[in-house]
Amino acid sequence: MTQQARRLRARLAALGAVGVTALAAAGIQGVAHAAGAPLPVVITGEDRVDLSLHSDNGDPTEPQIDLRLDVPGEEFEGDGEVPAVHRGDYTVRIDASGLKGVAKADLPCDADGLVAVCSGYDLYAGTTFNRLGGIRLDLADDSEAGDTGKIVVTGEGEGLEFTPLTVDVRVGGPELLNRELSLPEDLKAGDAFEPPLGVMNVGGLPAEGAVLRLYGSRGLSFPDDFGNCSSTVVDTGPLLRQHTEVLCTFPGTLDAGAAYGLARPVRVKTADFALHDIFSYSFRPLEPGEEKTLHQGEGRRQGSGPDLTLVRAADADPADHTRYAELDLPTTNTYDLELTGASASGAAGDTVAAEIGFANNGPAWISALRSGGEPFSFTVVAPEGSTVTSAPRQCRTITVDGSVPGYRCSVATPLLEDARLTFPFELRIDEVVAGARGRVALPDWDNPFDSDASNDVAWIVLNAPDAPGDGGAGGSDGGPSDGPSAPGTGDEGGSGGPDSGTNGTNGTSGGAEGGDAEGGLALTGAQGVGLLGGAAVLALGLGAVVVAYQRRRAGRDGEAAV
DSSP states (O other): OOHHHHHHHHHHHHHGGGTEEEEOOTTOOSEEEOTTSOEEEEEESOSEEEEOSSSOOSOTTSOSEEEEEEBSSOOOOSSSSOOOSEEEEEEEEEEOGGGTTTEEEEOOSEEETTEEEEEEEEEOSBSTTOEEEEEEEEEOTTOOTTOEEEEEEEEEETTEEEEOEEEEEEESOOOEEEEOOOOOTTOOTTOEEOOOOEEEEOSSSOEEEEEEEEEEETTEEOOOOOTTEEEEEEOSSOGGGOEEEEEEEEEEEEOTTOEEEESSOOOEEEOTTOSSEEEEEEEEEOOTTGGGTTTOSTTOEEOOSOOOOEEEOSSOOGGGEESOEEEEEOOSOOBOEEEEOEEEOOOTTOEEEEEEEEEEOOSSOBOOTTTTSOOEEEEEOOOTTEEEEEOOTTEEEEEETTTEEEEEEEEOSSBOTTEEEEEEEEEEESSOOTTEEEEEEOOOOOOTTBSOGGGSEEEEEESOOSSTTSOOSSBOOSSOOSSSOOOSOBTTTBOSOOOOSSOOSSSOOOOOOOTTOOOOOEEEESOOOOOOOOSOEEEEETTEEEEEOOOOOTTOOOOOOO
């Protein structure tokens, strides 16, 4: 959404009943504008596009501008037909004639050269259901560095008041690429390293200043203090969003074709619990007047040390620079996942409680940053002669080893380095079998980050004899199993647990609900601490450890923290 759209929506919210009061007439649901007043409609989309002379400007099939109409009211989130806020003919005119000789434009709707007209009838609250189409921009045969043009989008319709959109287009402006990074050798959790940060202007025009953004997920920090930098730290809320961000401004000119490095190193510190945390950095041109406001804002801390400066480097190769510069580190830490079982006694017909314990003994957390918090799982098989009458909502029924009834319990990630979870089951004793044991097990995987596989199996023991050495309910005792063999697969060999639905915030687990199972999951131990999205992640599933790499925009805007 453009800034003009945000400002208008804020004004409408402040007006309250003046702007949005009446319900729509018969057959038309949703919020309508006040009687006699036109319904305000804001045309939204990217309001600036810079076209590079050195790239394909993104996927040639994807538009750079997504045009939508923003209408007051709460967006529809239910099922069924979306209620309209307004019904009546309207048109939107897209005039790209200002791009003649500057760039080529592929317009939506009914286009005639560089002008297109979109028509519609129904309007809905919000923007989701009011999409006009996309505009794709590409270089023209005569495009040159410094060429500029505009696209003007206007609308009209009875009972409607449109706020137009102007899109500024520039060709061959400053284009800053970042020096590529390489993983530091032998970096261990708790260490600090100094990445070789640098920037090259591969655009056709000088950049009048630059902004450096440093980003680190929960396990990373930036201990240095520079006067032209400010920082924010997000250490509350969902673990996937917790991070540290530093912004530094450089007011000097970056010449076209020139490369620059930092006059002094910038350190990245890894926490003792860090594992596959994300570090990224990016340079972008400094906007006019931005230096005065960039370091302001709630939660930002201005640096007090000497300024960090740029120095011009010797001849550089654009091939050594990239748009996205990021690393997942460190890669050598470990954690220790532990299952604990339970024991109970009773007569035939009794219902007993069995509380399964799950813990991460650290020292590392499980960030799962690349997978977005994909859960992993363990299996539970009831002891002989018993039936599960109540299972946690994070557990669902499966068959283990293709024939043994059991449960798969899902644990959401991120998972803190000291997480303690409990999974309460209730069992009905159908037949008393002395020392009956049910197996609780993590996947039979080759997981190089789990430092101790001996506690990946635990037991539920019912009516254990008093004789010593008959097997307890704790971790694996290394002896022969009285129950099924260790389940490496479930659900006919499917890998991974069910989706959690939400990201853990304090080491809590999540997962699919199983049948009519009732009960909950308790959490003890440390409170949740931050995490963030970034580069190599651990997605743990039943029977496999999946490391999924996804490129993320290093310069993506988001809530910052340092």
